[in-house]
Amino acid sequence: MSEGKSGLFTAEDGRPRCFWCAATPAYRHYHDNEWGFPVTDERRLFEKLCLEGFQSGLSWLTILNKREAFRRAFADFEPVVVAAFGEADIERLLQDAAIVRHRGKIVSTVNNAQRVLELQSECGSLAAFAWRFEPAPKSRPKRMTLEALKALGSSAESTAMSKELKRRGWSFVGPTTVYAFMQAMGVVNDHLEGCSVRAAASQARTQALPLKDAAARKPSK
Numbered sequence: 425m426s427e428g429k430s431g432l433f434t435a436e437d438g439r440p441r442c443f444w445c446a447a448t449p450a451y452r453h454y455h456d457n458e459w460g461f462p463v464t465d466e467r468r469l470f471e472k473l474c475l476e477g478f479q480s481g482l483s484w485l486t487i488l489n490k491r492e493a494f495r496r497a498f499a500d501f502e503p504v505v506v507a508a509f510g511e512a513d514i515e516r517l518l519q520d521a522a523i524v525r526h527r528g529k530i531v532s533t534v535n536n537a538q539r540v541l542e543l544q545s546e547c548g549s550l551a552a553f554a555w556r557f558e559p560a561p562k563s564r565p566k567r568m569t570l571e572a573l574k575a576l577g578s579s580a581e582s583t584a585m586s587k588e589l590k591r592r593g594w595s596f597v598g599p600t601t602v603y604a605f606m607q608a609m610g611v612v613n614d615h616l617e618g619c620s621v622r623a624a625a626s627q628a629r630t631q632a633l634p635l636k637d638a639a640a641r642k643p644s645k
Contacts, residue, residue, distance in 0.1 A: 431570030
């Protein structure tokens with residue numbers, strides 16, 4: 425395995441990829457098949473936003489390695505189920521060594537599930553809400569170089585989404601966390617120039633345009 429100054433590395437299969445997924449095959453699978461690809465499914469979106477909150481202060485690989493445990497612990501991130509969790513559930517989760525046992529983040533996940541239900545009632549879906557913050561092409565870097573990526577810890581759009589979520593009572597949704605969510609759900613494609621997956625993510629976004637545009641057009645109720 426080799427790594428270049430471009431921020432890419434080449435694994436045994438000969439394909440160049442973004443440097444950050446070099447650690448394990450599971451990390452590369454996530455990079456190749458999920459990160460930067462468009463998502464409109466409600467459960468998957470809620471899961472991604474929650475896990476980005478849990479990742480705060482930790483590595484994403486740590487969270488990825490625990491993802492199946494998180495899914496078991498939080499009822500596969502079905503918002504209506506998690507929204508009904510009570511204090512006994514929170515205490516149970518605090519004893520679950522397979523997840524991140526952080527009371528604030530666990531309580532936040534339950535709170536945010538309740539906020540999802542409110543948002544769905546008002547906006548139609550979490551997808552409809554999130555895709556409205558897709559940045560205009562002119563606001564994006566012309567080339568996604570390593571330097572450009574390093575400058576994108578947050579954005580005007582992630583700051584705006586974070587502010588709106590906080591106004592609605594969400595927690596653990598700062599601009600940096602929200603930008604990571606936008607990367608994970610494909611609102612932005614931050615695969616580096618030269619990454620073998622960048623074109624596939626772009627194509628998936630193009631193919632998903634009717635779906636995500638329909639989500640974004642859902643009227644408020």
